[in-house]
Amino acid sequence: MWPEVVRNLSKGQSSTVTNNILLSEHKSISTKDKSAHAFSSSKFSKILRDQKHQQMEIVIASLALVVVLWCIWRILEWVWLKPKMLESYLRRQGLVGTRYTPLVGDVRRSFSMLKEARSKPMKPTDDLISLVMPYSFHMLNTYGKTFFTWSGPIPAITIMNPQLIKEVYNKFYDFEKTHTFPLTSLLTDGLANADGDKWVKHRKIINPAFHFEKIKNMVPTFYKSCIEVMCEWEKLVSDKGSSCELDVWPWIVNMTGDVISRTAFGSSYKEGQRIFILQAELAHLIILALGKNYIPAYRHFPTKNNRRMKTIVKEIQVILRGIISHREKARDAGEAPSDDLLGILLKSNSEQSKGNGLNMEEIMEECKLFYFAGQETTSVLLAWTMVLLSQHQDWQARAREEVMQVFGHNKPDLQGINQLKVMTMIIYEVLRLYPPVIQMNRATHKEIKLGDMTLPGGIQVHMPVLLIHRDTKLWGDDAAEFKPERFKDGIAKATKNQVCFLPFGWGPRICIGQNFALLEAKMALALILQRFSFELSPSYVHSPYRVFTIHPQCGAHLILHKL
Numbered sequence: 001m002w003p004e005v006v007r008n009l010s011k012g013q014s015s016t017v018t019n020n021i022l023l024s025e026h027k028s029i030s031t032k033d034k035s036a037h038a039f040s041s042s043k044f045s046k047i048l049r050d051q052k053h054q055q056m057e058i059v060i061a062s063l064a065l066v067v068v069l070w071c072i073w074r075i076l077e078w079v080w081l082k083p084k085m086l087e088s089y090l091r092r093q094g095l096v097g098t099r100y101t102p103l104v105g106d107v108r109r110s111f112s113m114l115k116e117a118r119s120k121p122m123k124p125t126d127d128l129i130s131l132v133m134p135y136s137f138h139m140l141n142t143y144g145k146t147f148f149t150w151s152g153p154i155p156a157i158t159i160m161n162p163q164l165i166k167e168v169y170n171k172f173y174d175f176e177k178t179h180t181f182p183l184t185s186l187l188t189d190g191l192a193n194a195d196g197d198k199w200v201k202h203r204k205i206i207n208p209a210f211h212f213e214k215i216k217n218m219v220p221t222f223y224k225s226c227i228e229v230m231c232e233w234e235k236l237v238s239d240k241g242s243s244c245e246l247d248v249w250p251w252i253v254n255m256t257g258d259v260i261s262r263t264a265f266g267s268s269y270k271e272g273q274r275i276f277i278l279q280a281e282l283a284h285l286i287i288l289a290l291g292k293n294y295i296p297a298y299r300h301f302p303t304k305n306n307r308r309m310k311t312i313v314k315e316i317q318v319i320l321r322g323i324i325s326h327r328e329k330a331r332d333a334g335e336a337p338s339d340d341l342l343g344i345l346l347k348s349n350s351e352q353s354k355g356n357g358l359n360m361e362e363i364m365e366e367c368k369l370f371y372f373a374g375q376e377t378t379s380v381l382l383a384w385t386m387v388l389l390s391q392h393q394d395w396q397a398r399a400r401e402e403v404m405q406v407f408g409h410n411k412p413d414l415q416g417i418n419q420l421k422v423m424t425m426i427i428y429e430v431l432r433l434y435p436p437v438i439q440m441n442r443a444t445h446k447e448i449k450l451g452d453m454t455l456p457g458g459i460q461v462h463m464p465v466l467l468i469h470r471d472t473k474l475w476g477d478d479a480a481e482f483k484p485e486r487f488k489d490g491i492a493k494a495t496k497n498q499v500c501f502l503p504f505g506w507g508p509r510i511c512i513g514q515n516f517a518l519l520e521a522k523m524a525l526a527l528i529l530q531r532f533s534f535e536l537s538p539s540y541v542h543s544p545y546r547v548f549t550i551h552p553q554c555g556a557h558l559i560l561h562k563l
């Protein structure tokens with residue numbers, strides 16, 4: 001093709017000369033010879049047509065050449081020039097880290113370390129960091145507490161200094177959320193993914209739904225979902241005599257899903273439960289696709305999984321749209337708003353001045369987020385609490401003693417839950433050792449100061465919560481041990497007022513649902529402790545596995561004894 005283009009190009013350059021000759025030829029045609037004239041005029045217009053055609057081809061070929069060169073330049077810039085420029089920028093700041101490997105960065109290295117760590121049998125006493133974050137662990141040992149790695153072609157600085165972490169959380173306009181995995185936005189779009197003014201607007205509208213005043217009205221709903229599971233467990237145990245082996249993990253997952261269905265959608269919770277099932281399937285498919293994230297636009301390929309994801313997303317939207325428009329109609333008909341999360345959110349939204357509220361799509365995104373953020377995290381908190389209390393029978397006994405002192409065999413209520421000091425210490429310690437969100441990431445978009453460093457735009461900042469929570473310099477030599485007593489005088493004393501306890505994040509973007517989660521977890525644990533003692537089953541396999549949060553991959557097999 002290219003030789004032809006070059007030929008055409010040289011033809012094109014001589015076209016003006018040819019035109020002039022032809023024109024002069026044309027003028028000299030004698031009117032005597034009409035047929036000769038007709039012949040030469042049709043020949044003339046054919047030559048003109050051919051020339052136009054050739055000129056068009058030249059323009060198109062030149063444009064194509066420009067586009068191809070531009071694409072090559074952008075790819076080169078993306079894969080090599082920009083990363084190398086950022087790398088030397090960071091090294092000039094005195095920062096240490098790995099050398100850049102084009103395109104993949106450290107992704108392959110960290111995956112293979114994770115694979116190796118997962119292939120070995122684990123014991124509950126093994127160090128969790130080397131099991132679920134082996135690459136960060138290796139980097140920490142090699143470079144110390146501040147280093148950079150590569151998320152593909154993007155450099156990522158890991159920081160563990162409480163002062164720097166505080167600065168990142170506070171400057172939320174400068175340190176925005178990363179959007180490295182577009183697929184995950186199918187589950188967590190909305191508030192958790194929003195930045196800047198959009199985040200400010202969404203947070204303001206959603207905040208009232210999570211005020212303590214509102215959450216406390218949901219305590220009876222927490223009770224309802226939890227007591228149903230307790231009744232089932234009691235039946236299972238009594239069928240076997242007085243003890244029974246049970247994998248509590250799937251029960252806990254369903255229980256927290258039921259809580260969020262009822263608290264978010266009230267009377268429409270049955271439809272809500274369908275969303276929960278669909279979201280769980282979606283999360284599973286997204287995890288399968290995450291390994292292919294490096295293939296550009298992979299999520300748009302018409303693979304079986306991608307098509308299923310699209311169908312699920314559509315079905316969730318149809319259900320949510322139905323629930324929301326039903327509510328809006330009821331409101332327009334003058335019915336009082338419901339006191340569930342959706343009702344409060346719609347009321348808060350309608351109180352905004354015109355044009356400042358959320359539209360239907362945005363409300364749907366927030367509802368989807370409540371499901372994912374509320375269910376995934378609270379279920380892992382409860383599962384690891386039961387595992388740790390099985391390993392530490394002394395703390396299980398102390399927690400039960402407190403529950404029995406406060407409630408006896410009565411129904412737990414808000415006032416009593418607020419008195420559960422030992423249980424609060426235990427939950428904080430579980431959140432420290434097994435934080436559901438083990439790392440939080442942010443991105444810079446312009447040059448910005450962080451402590452003594454000047455960071456360029458286009459990099460990420462990683463805050464490895466799990467490493468920070470187990471740092472002996474911050475928590476003492478016993479940092480890896482389960483010692484709830486470190487929280488006996490509250491978080492501020494335990495952390496010596498440093499920003500190093502981050503299960504719910506920190507600063508303006510701190511988890512909006514933390515009161516909700518803590519009340520729910522305390523209700524569930526109080527009901528469990530009133531009825532059962534529990535220990536690890538011989539079939540328990542310790543298998544912390546990083547998905548979005550740290551799941552017990554082989555479940556949580558316990559032996560429940562009826563009290």
Ligand code: HEM
Nearest residue numbers: 191192373374377378436437440503504505511512513517
């Ligand atoms: C044990 C339970 C929970 C844990 C450990 C947890 C953890 C977190 C963390 C670490 C963040 C901050 C993420 C970041 O800064 O990048 C966060 C944000 C968020 N969480 Fe939770 N969460 C829990 C329960 C809940 C519940 C029950 C809900 C709602 C029903 C919820 C809704 C949210 C939302 C909407 C955000 C985004 C807040 C914002 O960006 O303004 N979470 N959560």
